Amino acid sequence: MIEFVLTCFGPFAGITSNPTQTIIYGTPCPPHPPPSCGPITELLKSRPLSHPHVQIHTYLLPVSISGVTSAMSDIFNRHCPYPCLGTTRTVVFLHLGVDGSQAPPSQGAFKLERRGYNNATFRVPDNDGAQPTNQPIDQDQGLDCYLGSLCSYSNDSESSEEGSTTPRTSASPLVDSLVSNLKTKYGDLVEASDDAGRFVCNYTLYTTGRRIREYKSKVEEGGGGGGGDGEGKGVEAMTVFLHVPKFELLGGEIQVEFVRDVMEGICGLMEGGEEGALN
Structure with a gap:
């Protein structure tokens, strides 16, 4: 079982209409959107993912x-309980955010982020008025700490660069494999990125990675502690962040299709390693 937890954001300073919200929930988005509505859900009904056992959950984040x-x-x-009772599954937190830095005459591109940084530096206030500058998200880690995407976050995946005492978790090779597979269909419209910014998008990617790492440590320390079929064990969890361009650069139809293909690509990689292909 692969369980996608798909998140989006609403408007904020400088972005009056967030394409990620439209991709998931459509326009206009209801104040309390139901879990199964909107363009991406409709596309998945007509073009289901090839993996036989997939669940999709959608959320609008502040x-x-x-x-x-x-x-x-x-x-x-909710999605990564411990201990986990029931069928063993992989939970993929796929966060969507808009790349507000892309503007005409740029063609626009989709960016799959390799890492999130332990640095909150907001160029504009968030919707609660907070505007930190060079503030660590983890107070006990340095600003140069980062956590990679699509990682298992096992203890043996941590490393430190020479001259640094700050633990880092490198991005999984699956990120580059996913981008390579997507390029066969989208070409230069998709790229891997090492800079998720330092706004709420980066904050979300980093903190989800941190939650997964802490969860993984709890599972490893607990030694599973249960029987078959996942009882008493933890789920496998990973996260990745997708930055999309504004609709004025790339229209909504191709963006919805791309998000669907990202999920298809992840399913393929889960099933077939680096050779997983789009369907």
Whole structure:
């Protein structure tokens, strides 16, 4: 079982209409959107993913430190309980955010982020008015700490660069494999990125990675502690962040299709390693 937890954001300073919200919930988005509505859900009904056992869950996140922290705490605990009772599954937190830095005459591109940084430096206030500068997200780690995407976050995946005492978790090779597979269809419209910014998008990617790492440590320390079929064990969890361009650069139809293909690509990689292909 592969379980996708798909998140988006609403408007914030400089972005009056967030394409990620439209991709998932459509326009206009209801105040309390139901879990199964909107363009991406409709596309998946007509073009289901090739993996036989997939669940999709969608959430609208607040554009603020406090809002994301509270919402993702609830969301994470809901989808990654410990101990986990029931069928063994992989949970993929696929976060969507808009890349507001892309503007005409740029063609626009989709960016799959390799890492999130332990650095909150907001160029504009979040929707609660917070505007930190060079503030560590983890107070006990340095600003140069980062956590990679699509990682298992096992203890043996941590490393430190020469001259640094700050632990880092490198991005999984799956990120580059996913981008390579997507390029066969989208060409230069997709790229891997090492800079998720330092706004709420980066904050979300980093803190989800941190939650997964802490969860993984709890599972490893607990030694599973259960029987078959996942009883008493933890789920496998990973996260990745997708930055999309504004609709004025790339239209909504191709963006919805791309998000679907990202999920298809992840399913392929889960099934077939680096050779997983789009369907």
